[in-house]
Amino acid sequence: MKDQDVDVYFKTLDRALFLKDEYKILAQGDSPLPIGFAQTISQPSLVVEMTKMLALRRNSKVLEIGTGSGYQTAFLAHFTGEVYT
Numbered sequence: 001m002k003d004q005d006v007d008v009y010f011k012t013l014d015r016a017l018f019l020k021d022e023y024k025i026l027a028q029g030d031s032p033l034p035i036g037f038a039q040t041i042s043q044p045s046l047v048v049e050m051t052k053m054l055a056l057r058r059n060s061k062v063l064e065i066g067t068g069s070g071y072q073t074a075f076l077a078h079f080t081g082e083v084y085t
Contacts, residue, residue: 003052009078010048018069041069051075
């Protein structure tokens with residue numbers, strides 16, 4: 001996985017899919033947003049940087065704890081063989 005691959009995928013993944021209707025209008029912003037149960041979806045820049053730091057491979061297996069909205073999981077699933085939540 002190359003950093004530019006993460007940047008390209010970031011532009012194609014619609015963050016609004018992981019938000020409640022009332023927050024969809026804010027999906028393009030770079031800030032955390034509420035997802036319920038006193039939890040938030042991380043800001044996109046953080047998700048991108050965390051994904052890059054993992055240096056994932058197609059055969060990687062990832063355990064994600066605290067899945068929340070599934071936004072980070074979507075990134076992980078795109079670049080790995082398996083994601084467990």
